[in-house]
């Protein structure tokens with residue numbers, strides 16, 4: 001019986017599916033990991049990918065809000081081993097990125113490994129068997145030697161608890177759960193939040209709505225970014241002239257690393273960003289009072305630097321009103337702010353971001369002797385060895401795990417470093433004729449001490465802002481503290497002496 005048939009019968013008969021590895025998620029991480037396992041010789045029955053939705057794509061499937069695009073150039077925000085010379089835009093729109101992922105899925109025949117509508121909600125390690133037992137919400141069970149989460153940290157929408165939210169009579173939804181059945185044309189629309197998602201959707205929807213209210217708690221630094229279609233001759237050049245596309249990728253990489261140098265080593269250099277950001281405001285917004293409202297009072301880079309040539313034009317549109325008074329409650333008719341004004345609206349869009357440092361608790365994970373990983377992380381803070389593996393949690397790997405997010409370059413680069421590392425860890429287990437591997441507590445502590453030391457000097461710690469990079473104790477649990485090539489170096493070789501093998 002093939003594994004897909006087993007899964008079918010598992011749901012019918014509750015028989016567990018046995019396999020070597022379970023991957024969670026079909027975004028860049030999960031798909032990249034699947035390809036790496038294929039390359040290691042894992043066959044059709046050797047791994048499964050559990051996907052909560054009914055289609056592949058992760059972030060790029062879920063986020064369909066108007067204007068959704070990537071803020072890292074596509075020639076860099078794509079797999080190095082699957083280049084696409086004919087990206088239509090430098091910073092591609094969501095449909096093209098999703099198509100790219102579907103193309104990669106088809107090329108490597110990955111759909112046969114994917115079990116759709118399989119939302120993983122818990123996993124426990126069986127000490128005697130040395131296997132993970134992984135359960136989906138609907139009660140299916142998978143038994144596997146390796147458990148690899150490709151869920152990342154930006155997948156659980158955060159909708160703030162605002163008093164009276166349920167009383168609102170109009171439509172309301174999160175930017176990552178855009179309700180396409182709601183026609184916003186000619187409506188009064190409120191957008192709460194001015195982060196990466198909001199600045200992309202505001203200039204798109206302002207064209208259609210009757211009135212747009214933008215609720216800004218903290219202004220973002222938004223840099224100029226022309227994003228016209230890539231001319232056909234350039235796409236032909238990248239397709240036909242060897243080396244041109246690769247040269248473009250290398251150029252993009254190092255330009256972003258220069259910004260990373262400012263963020264991680266020399267925050268003073270980011271003053272240049274502030275000048276550019278102020279110019280971006282000035283060229284679109286004539287009203288001085290509005291300009292002041294839009295100008296951040298913290299160092300550029302402390303919160304994610306955003307890019308748009310159209311955001312401030314959308315803000316300057318006569319239909320748009322920027323509201324900086326704090327939201328106190330919602331009513332049947334709209335939003336009430338601290339000054340007591342009730343702003344009436346028909347539709348509310350929550351562009352309010354995601355559960356980040358608390359997102360790792362989305363799966364209830366119990367390791368050896370029943371140790372609860374979420375409990376441990378609640379006590380110690382979310383941390384992992386090299387951002388991937390966790391001490392005393394055998395054969396458990398996180399892609400885009402703790403402290404491997406970026407503020408300046410492509411996370412696909414980080415993912416590729418991690419999938420190579422995980423593939424090496426699996427190879428090391430096989431080579432040692434062991435059953436399991438986990439980093440030692442001392443290796444993990446040493447790695448994280450160094451990392452937190454580096455992070456203390458970065459703009460994220462010194463820039464004078466409050467961001468979701470920090471956990472409730474003010475410790476950065478989200479971002480890598482250096483340049484991305486340093487992460488590549490840190491994960492290039494799996495070092496067996498940092499790990500304990502068991503079951504030999």
Ligand code: NAP
Nearest residue numbers: 069070071160193194195196197198217218304351352353
């Ligand atoms: P975000 O950057 O976390 O922005 C959330 C916004 O909502 C912020 O302006 C925040 O204000 C505001 N907010 C949150 N709670 C609020 C409340 N109770 N009242 C008023 N305002 C509130 O979220 P996002 O825009 O969805 O982006 C999240 C991340 O997703 C990005 O940083 C990026 O990594 C990724 N992303 C990437 C792209 C891309 O192009 N690659 C596009 C979209 C998103 P404060 O700043 O005051 O907290």
